[in-house]
Amino acid sequence: MLHLWIILTLLRQGSALLSVTKCQLGNSVTFTCWFPDLEYSNTRVKWYKQNIGGSLKLITTLMKATEKPTFERGFPQSRFDANSTQVMSMLTIFSTVREDEALYHCAASTWSKDHWNATYLSLNENTQSNYTVVQLPAGSDPVQPGDSVTLQCSVISSSGNSSCPDEHSVHWFGAGSDKSLANIIYTDGKGSDECNKKPESTSSSKSCVYRLSKNITSSDTETYYCALVICGEVIFGNGTKLNIRETSLGTFGGLLKDNTILLLLCAVLVISVMAIGILIYIIKHNKCDCNASNSLQESIEKRNVKVR
Numbered sequence: 001m002l003h004l005w006i007i008l009t010l011l012r013q014g015s016a017l018l019s020v021t022k023c024q025l026g027n028s029v030t031f032t033c034w035f036p037d038l039e040y041s042n043t044r045v046k047w048y049k050q051n052i053g054g055s056l057k058l059i060t061t062l063m064k065a066t067e068k069p070t071f072e073r074g075f076p077q078s079r080f081d082a083n084s085t086q087v088m089s090m091l092t093i094f095s096t097v098r099e100d101e102a103l104y105h106c107a108a109s110t111w112s113k114d115h116w117n118a119t120y121l122s123l124n125e126n127t128q129s130n131y132t133v134v135q136l137p138a139g140s141d142p143v144q145p146g147d148s149v150t151l152q153c154s155v156i157s158s159s160g161n162s163s164c165p166d167e168h169s170v171h172w173f174g175a176g177s178d179k180s181l182a183n184i185i186y187t188d189g190k191g192s193d194e195c196n197k198k199p200e201s202t203s204s205s206k207s208c209v210y211r212l213s214k215n216i217t218s219s220d221t222e223t224y225y226c227a228l229v230i231c232g233e234v235i236f237g238n239g240t241k242l243n244i245r246e247t248s249l250g251t252f253g254g255l256l257k258d259n260t261i262l263l264l265l266c267a268v269l270v271i272s273v274m275a276i277g278i279l280i281y282i283i284k285h286n287k288c289d290c291n292a293s294n295s296l297q298e299s300i301e302k303r304n305v306k307v308r
């Protein structure tokens with residue numbers, strides 16, 4: 001039930017990022033865990049390994065002053081290395097073996113909050129896989145919010161495999177610009193009705209086609225991936241990138257909003273200038289009235305003096 005484990009893991013991670021790293025079996029691989037801000041510069045970092053359906057196993061714990069990390073049992077220093085800086089932490093596995101295929105977690109903790117990052121390591125053997133996942137189209141024509149698009153995922157089996165049942169499931173993932181798998185869009189656990197054996201082949205080769213139709217919104221992710229789960233293996237497609245453009249109405253709305261703000265600022269400026277002008281007029285008018293009153297008073301006093 002690998003696909004069920006993947007779904008539960010994604011749901012449990014919540015806001016954490018889950019990405020997939022592919023590596024050739026026998027090669028080295030490095031996982032990078034970037035810290036979200038400088039608050040984590042003095043953080044404690046723990047690296048975990050989680051096998052399919054298993055619990056977390058601590059690999060190592062890193063502190064700011066750690067120069068030579070200590071690894072837990074089952075993770076020899078001859079094959080594992082780790083280090084941390086003020087902005088990131090890295091875990092390296094040398095000479096990967098099949099047992100290394102698992103989910104690797106990076107947990108960074110501060111006094112006030114935690115940051116969790118997970119990466120699934122997918123190892124490719126030198127032998128060619130019996131299954132191929134092809135996504136069409138690789139890129140879409142320009143689409144606008146409100147449009148409907150159909151993504152296609154073809155699962156091609158090159159030969160029969162008597163040791164592995166033909167049951168499989170397909171999952172659709174949305175990925176952002178940072179290539180991290182953001183969320184599960186759709187899961188097809190019953191298989192496709194469009195599975196046909198190749199007429200020109202005498203073997204048990206066949207092709208199954210899966211389609212995903214969705215309405216485009218302005219918040220949609222950039223790329224969608226199709227993932228085949230079969231025989232304990234996860235095989236990802238090449239991805240389909242959507243070319244999403246804002247509608248002219250949306251652009252007009254943005255311009256209208258900007259123009260409205262500009263008009264309001266101009267109106268406030270005009271009102272302020274008028275208010276200042278009125279205040280200046282009132283002050284000058286009061287000053288003139290005062291001068292006139294003083295002159296009148298002086299004239300009256302002079303006349304009274306003459307009368308006496």
